[in-house]
Amino acid sequence: MTAVGVIGGTTPDRRAVISVLRRLRSPEGQSNPFPLYGELRTMGDVVPAPWGGYFVTGFEACSQVLRGRNWLAPDFAWQERQPDAERWQAPATREMSHTLSRLNAPAHTCQRRSLGNLFDRRTIEDMRPHVEEHVTRLLDGLDEELRTHGEADFATAVSEQLPIRTVGRWLNIPAEDHPLILDITHRQVHAQELLPTKSELAISAQATVQLRSYFTQLVQQRRANPGNDVLSHWIRHWDDQMPDDRAGADRVLYHLTMFITIASLETTATLLSNAVCFLLDDSTRWDWLRRHPDHVDDAIEETLRYDPPIHLNSRIAADDTVLAGVPVAKDTMVHVLYGAANHDPRANGDPGTFDILRNGTHLTFGGGAHYCLGAAIARLEAHTLLTQLLKRFPTLRPASSPVYAPRMVFRRVTSLRVTT
Template sequence: MTAVGVIRGTTTDRRVVLPLLRRLRSPEGQANPLPVWDELRALGDVVPAPWGGYFVTGFDACNEVLRGRNWLVPDFAWQERRPDPARWQDPATREMTRTLSRLNPPAHTAQRRALGNLFDRGTLAELRPRVAAHVTRLLDRLALQLRVHGEADFVATVGDQLPIHTVGHWLGIPEGHYPHILDFTHRQVHAQELVPTKSELAVSAQATREMRAYFTGLLAYRRAHPGDDVLSGWIRFWDAQYPDDRAAADQTLYDLTMFITIASLETTATLLTNVAWFLTRDPARADWLRRHPEHVDDAIDEVLRYDPPIHLNSRFAAADTVLAGVPVAKDTTVHVLYGAANHDPRRNPASHVFDIRRKGGHLTFGGGLHYCLGSVLARLEARLLLTELLERFPTLRPAAAPTYANRMVFRRITSLKVTT
């Protein structure tokens, strides 16, 4: 026994997981990753990765990594200690390493304290009417497409659009800019794959240049035309923090604005589309939830548990340690597999059954210092969307299964055709 239970057949052959990783990226694995997660978990709670380091599959072991202070995110200091530092010099990789998701204390602590509770009750109360209006307008478009064409793409019409309208309005970004932001966000994310190809890194590098040009221009315009908005408030705050160093203020502002914007998009879009997919594919499930709206939040949590928008995240050991009975040396990377952890039957019995009333646990929003900043906003968007979707479209059904981008880290649904 270990701290997380019995390790079933922990393997020492790093090559064993290669076919499983290939399956996870295949069309079949994207459509149904559950068998792959099962097989990875069967290899043990801590499974050697082909390139060194480990995959972490068990719920308790993943939770320990996400919440433990002995586990840090791969920051610039860690990258510089790698035997292959050139691997980390790609522009898109370096751009994301400056963001909150790749900062450790004390830098992370300083930025989080400066931001405060971004989406506290007061902010959510102010945002709620606007998000509700976005939901109604987007569902009006969905209704029109269904009436005219008989079917519609939920992703293009609603799933991709609600997050950018929500965060865009909050930050005062012009609506005409939304398509451009979505475009470079979809392309930039390739650099965050575990082993990106040269062509993927080239696509991400170009997207990063476009992203930097856009947000740099946005901040320069807002600095010249300040108002009573979130972004203007950030500018005033960071200018005061760096009164004699405008470049440092601008860099911090860029990193925060860029990260909070793009981090709000793909993951929330995947959640929203999954909500539509899992809650309308079974008419009886949709009908039951329509009659029991008090379980809408439970349904959203089960969607988050069942199919997390992020397949994995990475940490490294701050010191020599032991994880689930496996010795892990300082600086060794571990990859937390959210889906495998969420489907661990030791935490969620009958884990492959989609059960709205499960009251189970999931790690989809992470944990500890890097718990998702926008989790409450994503829940608000999902709650308002699902509630109105069930009311307005009682016969909405998928016309076909979703299609997915060929990724292993950030899950993205590229299309979900629906009909009535």
């Protein structure tokens, strides 16, 4: 075994773990899961899961898993080795296993290199004026709705619309298709939850068929009418890489385009809604940030720390190892709890306080080979939105508490009603 860290912990009662998980699924747990994450962390930095494997709760232990080369994504090869392989046969699960998030080297390395530095400084600067235009138009619509009805749902009117408009323009996806892609994404994500039900898997399966149909056709249409857009560049690259396997190239292109599109939607929308929610939760924060707009980026980082859009990710031990003093056998799955790690008081003092000037640390974008491809564009969208919002809506305030989807992995604010 190779020791990768010793942080310490206790041996928890299985019933205590189940109790925390049950409460995390409740409406109260969805609205504020962080005290429950703290309760789980008191059981240890590496806590046995009731069904096998482990939850990783401590910041340092989570960081080691995300960045360590001896921790792998749960790819097809791992799934086929499991005694309960049927559990991994759901269509949506298998479809996502072809995407970057579930690939390991060398396949992951090859696809990642084909993308280059996807959102480098030049690309971000090229996208900036378009993001600013999207934000202006969305806030025009918000202003009209507030004037007409007295309140509006910020989550549906703005947060969900900005990411699809941004990635849609970047990939040249027709605007009339944006509502369909959002709807499919909301339904497909069930399969990526921790313990999806059969009905949720059925919903995801139907959405997966629609995703495959839409993005396969998109690749075919772009191949027939190439332009100067990103997808056209990818087509040229993979045709060069696989000159004798056009069907294989198209499969890679489909999975890349589909994954990058849907991965950029709900996560960024949640970041945008969370930032507005936490700033409006205390009117002094909103007023202070209006007077100190140079700290908008600090507010974004604190939002990412305080309530990450993804609360859980999974990795597999490549070899027998030890994590935080706990022996972990090869092929064992561990669940990295971003929400618990970011609220570890050893990494961020007084973690339950939302502090714009914290200058803290977080693992929200992951680490290592699977570090989030879209981190820069998500930050650009959040910065642009908050900057304009603070100027245009000085008296904005919440009209009701935010409503969250009943999930444990992907956070989603389904409603955030605001007024002035």
